[in-house]
Amino acid sequence: MKQIVFLLVPLLSSCAVYDAVTMTGFDPNEYRIITEIRVDAAYYKDGCANPLIAQTNAVAMARKTELYQVYSEQIPNNTDSFKAATSLNEIAQGLAKRYDSPPVPALFCKLKYNSIESSARVIQHVIGNRPR
């Protein structure tokens, strides 16, 4: 078994292994926010046909994805997660901004929420598997 430890020593010098060892652990707050984003996106999709509700929902979603991005930003060794949070926030901000020039087609709104929901599901899955 000592051979395994000797094998690990040179391996630890490689960046990928170093990143894996020093990676940030499971963060319940981060997991909760991404779960809320996923669930909200699934519900908000149904309100796309009503312009008043849809705009309120879009602003609420943009606030939450911004919260997620800002929360992820200062967690050490969290680069991949922060990059994903930034992309997710861009999707949501694009929807909220679109309501500045109405009318917004319900189809556009639904497709935006589809993108947010499926991206949030991918992120949630990976964040949920972080070492505890």
Place this chain on the structure above:
Amino acid sequence: MTLDQIQQTLAQIATSGDPTFSQFASDINQVVEQAKAGQMSPQDTAEILRDAQRQLAILDDMTQLQFKETLNTCITGLIMIAGAV
């Protein structure tokens, strides 16, 4: 590449059976069809397609993270085994 060629390529990916990208390519092809039918403006279509690129970036970032998680689990396991012997 013409629009027809792009749609053909997307259709090939959609029927490839890939668990991640088949549905993704199919969704993009549907967006293009809806745009052709005049259900969405070119600006809105472009924004939805940019979202598709953002989704690919998220997928890439999360694949990297998942790889590190798997590696971390393996290393932790090896350390535990080495410590026990």
